[in-house]
Amino acid sequence: MGRAPCCDKANVKKGPWSPEEDAQLKDHIEKYGTGGNWIALPQKAGLKRCGKSCRLRWLNYLRPNIKHGEFTNEEDRIICTLFANIGSRWSIIAAQLPGRTDNDIKNYWNTKLKKKLMGIMFPPSQKKLRPLPTSLHQVPPFPNPQSVTMTPSMDKDCTSHNYYSPETISLTDNYSNSKTSLANNFPTVLQNQEGLVSPMQMKYYPMKDNLLMFSSEASCSTSDGSCSQISYVREMKLDQEMGNLQNYIPNNGFGESHKFMFNNYESSNFGGENVNFNQWVDEKPTEFSWETKMDYDLMEDVKKLISSNNYGNEFNCLFDENKTQLEKVMYYYY
DNA sequence: AACTAATGCAACCGCCATACA
């Protein structure tokens, strides 16, 4: 049995609001308020609308001090920063932008701002992006890094680089306190040849929804990649401890020639605290932060993707002789 | 000028959390 509808759908008007309806709703709320009950409001106001529809119309359009029109660069910056930190929690983001509604911000992000960011990351000279290959599409959006605790996770000294079965890795959403297994949430998570995954990889992926990052460190290679992994984990750990994720997006406005984002640990001191965070740079990255064993088909897709976009010349894409590691590829992709 | 594709945005849907009886 399904859920009972919130109103009588048959006797309720849908679609765009007329100026008369707007005036009726506005007039009623200004005179009597919402009465703390949206469901009952349309009847009192003489409207043939669902209560939810009234609420939405009022909050998104009719209530006083709503700001419409162009978003400023400062608003763009705030939205990007918050999105990088908390993801698509539009109501929280809207609370930081007086006069803007969550719906407005959501629409703006989906239709314009995301593209604007892409324009910065991939200037027109770098060709138009094409759709991701199938297996890349299968990679689901990832939760916000700050909202999820993964068990098992890295030990404090970041010396462990074990792989686990996806079923044995649990994710706890720190907001809802709900638990799930990695296998449930990320059925297509990258696995090694034994079907195992590294929590370190998963800690990396959540940086942004719909963004994938492939990278490895070619010059600092050990048999298990521990060197680069340690570097990466330290960086993420420090970033998380400092609540500092705005490094992941350009925080100095738009229109500048920032093109790439990468983990630069050129001056990292693994034993101490001297670790550079992610940075936006305008030159081709030459060093990479971590190393992962990738599914072979996925690697092939990545390779095709890069060559199809003529990124091959810009991003040195190599595979190791055993086809188990993508040695040098690094960029973000929607 | 006519048609098609892309874009922008208001509105809807359905899920989840909370309040309350």
Add this chain to the structure above:
DNA sequence: TTGTATGGCGGTTGCATTAGT
């Protein structure tokens, strides 16, 4: 403690408008 009603939210849809051919 449980069940139900409502509010709130994020994802998605559908339509009007604009841009491109």
